[in-house]
Amino acid sequence: MSQDEGALIKRAQRGDAAAFESLVMMHAQLVYNLALRTLNNTQEAEDVAQETFVRAWQALPRFQGASRLSTWLYRITTNLCYNRLPQLKQEMAALDVAETAVSTPSSLSPETTLLNREQRQALVTAVSHLPQSYRLLITLRYAQEMSYADIAAVTDMPLGTVKTGLFRAHRLLAEFLSEEVETGIER
Amino acid sequence: MMEEQTNPEPTHVTLEESLHTLPLAPLPPGFVRQVMVQVAAQPQTAPPRFRLQFLDVALALALGGFMILLLSTAVWYLEQSETGWLPALRAQIGQMGQSETAVLLWFLIAAAIAAEIALGIFVCVQLWQERPYTLA
Numbered sequence: 001m002s003q004d005e006g007a008l009i010k011r012a013q014r015g016d017a018a019a020f021e022s023l024v025m026m027h028a029q030l031v032y033n034l035a036l037r038t039l040n041n042t043q044e045a046e047d048v049a050q051e052t053f054v055r056a057w058q059a060l061p062r063f064q065g066a067s068r069l070s071t072w073l074y075r076i077t078t079n080l081c082y083n084r085l086p087q088l089k090q091e092m093a094a095l096d097v098a099e100t101a102v103s104t105p106s107s108l109s110p111e112t113t114l115l116n117r118e119q120r121q122a123l124v125t126a127v128s129h130l131p132q133s134y135r136l137l138i139t140l141r142y143a144q145e146m147s148y149a150d151i152a153a154v155t156d157m158p159l160g161t162v163k164t165g166l167f168r169a170h171r172l173l174a175e176f177l178s179e180e181v182e183t184g185i186e187r
Numbered sequence: 188m189m190e191e192q193t194n195p196e197p198t199h200v201t202l203e204e205s206l207h208t209l210p211l212a213p214l215p216p217g218f219v220r221q222v223m224v225q226v227a228a229q230p231q232t233a234p235p236r237f238r239l240q241f242l243d244v245a246l247a248l249a250l251g252g253f254m255i256l257l258l259s260t261a262v263w264y265l266e267q268s269e270t271g272w273l274p275a276l277r278a279q280i281g282q283m284g285q286s287e288t289a290v291l292l293w294f295l296i297a298a299a300i301a302a303e304i305a306l307g308i309f310v311c312v313q314l315w316q317e318r319p320y321t322l323a
Contacts, residue, residue, distance in 0.1 A: 054226060
């Protein structure tokens with residue numbers, strides 16, 4: 001947490017709306033994108049992101065600073081997504097035991113060190129087609145740059161579940177991309 | 188499984204790099220303003236104050252009473268005991284009481300007790316002035 005953010009939080013905790021507005025501007029895009037990637041619906045994502053900040057405002061005096069503000073906000077967002085998608089939490093919990101139908105990823109060649117523009121666009125599409133639990137994990141890990149431990153705290157899931165989920169999401173994406181590469185070569 | 192996770196294949200490295208640069212969607216227009224309109228209508232919730240409840244007092248009394256009872260029982264038992272070590276200890280303390288170093292020892296003990304009492308009074312005064320609790 002930067003010194004500036006710490007000062008803004010303290011002011012907002014005392015009811016300073018201007019300070020809170022600065023915090024909203026600092027975190028809004030990531031909160032919105034977390035909701036958007038998880039829910040796959042712009043209107044619902046906007047609602048959830050707005051509700052996240054309203055709840056954060058109400059509860060801010062109780063924010064102790066034990067975690068980063070961003071982690072706290074993502075936790076609120078994730079809980080709101082759980083409320084909207086009741087099967088999401090079950091899907092997350094099932095990651096530990098569910099058998100995955102995904103085969104071992106073959107074959108983007110090791111020489112393929114960078115994805116070209118089309119493949120990157122394909123990756124965006126692939127992420128949006130992942131099951132919602134994987135989308136949530138991928139977004140927390142890569143868009144929000146969170147550690148496994150932080151993701152576990154935000155999603156209220158065991159660390160092992162988070163690692164397993166991310167690994168399986170990787171495999172799905174790798175499979176999708178290797179198909180893209182093969183298709184590209186054929187073209 | 189864990190080994191696979193900690194040793195990503197080249198494919199995964201490429202994927203990692205690409206995932207880190209996934210584009211973020213822009214915020215909907217007027218997002219921050221709409222949030223602040225909603226915020227203006229919402230009061231903040233004050234942090235909950237510690238409430239001293241019946242159970243807190245009862246638990247403290249029960250634990251304190253238990254400790255006193257335990258000590259009393261131990262003293263009573265030792266006095267009844269025929270091992271004779273308690274009278275010997277008493278005699279030793281009595282002899283110490285007559286020595287010169289004992290005066291310093293008793294003074295230190297008395298000072299420690301006085302410090303404990305002063306600390307207790309200080310804490311009580313602080314609690315009274317700040318009152319972080321309400322009596323339920």
